[in-house]
Amino acid sequence: MRAVREFNVVPAIPESLQALSGLALNLHWTWDRPTQELFRSLDPDLWDQVGHDPTTLLARITAPRWAELAADPAMVDATRQAAQRLATAVEEPRWFQGRADSKLDLVAYFSPEFGISETLPQYSGGLGVLSGDHLKATSDLGVPLVGIGLLYDQGYFRQRLNADGLQEERFPPLDPHSLPITDTGTTVSIDLAGDQVRIRIWEAKVGRVRLFLLDTNVDGNSPEGRLVTDRLYGGDAEHRIRQELVLGVGGVRALRALGLHPDVFHSNEGHAGFLGLERIRELITGRGLSFSEAVQAVRPGSLFTTHTPVPAGIDRFERSLMERYFSDFVQTCGIGLDQLMALGLRGDEPDEKRFNMAVMGMRLAGRANGVAALHGAVSREMFAGLWPNTPIDEVPIGSITNGVHAKTWVGAPIDELLTESVGGIWDGADAQSWKAVEGLDPARIWAARRTGRAELVEFARERLGDNVLDPDALTIGFARRFATYKRAALLLGQADRLRNLLLSTDRPVQFVFAGKAHPADNEGKELIRQIEVFARQVDVGYRFVFIPDYDMAVARMMYHGCDVWLNTPRRPMEACGTSGMKAALNGALNCSILDGWWDECYDGSNGWAIASADDDPDLARRDAREAVSLFGLLEREIVPLFYQRDERGVPHGWVDMMKHNWSSLGPFVTAARMVRDYTTKLYEPACVDGERIDGDDYAPARALAAWKARVRSEWGQVTISNLTTS
């Protein structure tokens, strides 16, 4: 619980620099380097001390310093220019405004976590960072969209390793008044098994996109009610269903209370799925539809994106929990609990009695997708039982491969080279424009690469001590959540070969690891311990390090500085994997199992594919076989290519491969491409399909009659076989 509320006493910002507070409150600064530079220049030491957090920076600058800054015309001018750039980013017509025929008014994008910046730690891994990148690219492209999430009292936990190398967690409470969010002043409420819980709606600005974060830690709520949004993925199934009710049901109510009428509802993973039930309830009580009509009616405007390639990863709730939290709902809808449960059960799993959020997500969405081509195929197989008698290839689950927000993740020296060659808006540029990287001077590419590597080494030394790492050694990175299927410790299975690589005097290799295990995941923590114990060995320790307290800031440093990005999931468990995309944009070469995005993007010469032994039923043997392939690549190809230099020390073969990495992957791996795909392939068709049943422009009586007739004649024929709603 938020025990103490600290209110920052903010010394008045001088009139001429007032725009700074607006700049700090719009997270657009996180991808606008000149604005970051402006904040830094206000007080460089303080900027470092506050962890590059503008909100805290502005609160801590002293009155005398403000007076000094206000007296500096250059500072006043830089502030005015930054404000102008933000205004342009928010208002200027962009890609979407050129789509004159688009009927799309507004998308509501629901996600349980948003990773926009380490200064707003409301994420735990890839799903959250993807959501953040989605909002940023949406803003850049001018697509009309709002985000809906939860505001967790304690954000992403802080990690340290104890004397034994075991992860320890701290959950420092966040003070919302010192986060870059504002209180909208609007609240909604929700009935949680008889407890009326009030939800405060905060707003974060992400360029032109508004992100609403729901918070139940509100005065007047019951103690249990206040704790619903306490932390990300903590607690038991009941805690989870309560959070998901606030996100899904509370989220729809929040949109209504704010006067927003989305024509498309996009649920990023299953956690927000109850939003469909709230919309069904609205149609029944507000428009007089029957339950089965309402189910059909919410489908056209709904999208469901699945991120989970394994059944065990999906949220399921016991019938008793559903009964406790949905007794009012079933009564209002005039149905029995069985009818509600049927939405989340599969006909081909007769023994599974729990309500499956992904199954409901698929049922209530007119369109569903996985997050890479391979993951689409895996999902069609995994959910095929929902469409019996349908050939697997025709199961209606498509795929849109994830992408990453380039300007958030690419370091300054590389950004400069890409701007110069590909063009000012290289993020989102086409294949033809990306070809221009071929003309870049190899020595300049190599210099930019070394700058990134040297910064990573400096960063690691600040955290781990002066003697670690070497700014000129081949640097291999691995950073992500420590889920067991990602096999962070695969290398340790062949410790002797690893030591040989690390201890080479003429061609040294160094490894940088980072990542957190879920607090309840003891196997993940054991992997961290193994890595850390190996790293503590005196002879190899300076070339094999684990950087604790992984977050977006650590991730960024690693993408900027690593030469090779390593990814070793058990195929096909990695739905997409986005860290390799971020590394690739920075010029790192991927060395990865052919899983997720790499299965689709590896072309034989833009990185390396570790041979996957997916057919081997013996997991230990499979791991060993894949490790042999990995070491073979390192010893025979990667290390020799990196150290093959010309007289100036430039590795031409390596730089050629970096160029090919950029020209083959650059046009595809950005979030700009991803959001354009979502817009044209899913959002716009969904909005055309769905009648405007939500908007004010809906003329109730006449249109409702026409619409009902259409439901009966067209969608009435669309049956998902075991959807027993009537």
Ligand SMILES: *Cc1c(COP(=O)(O)O)cnc(C)c1O
């Ligand atoms: C990109 C990113 C991830 C996702 O990594 P995967 O490759 O999907 O495992 C996780 N955490 C952070 C902080 C990231 O930036």
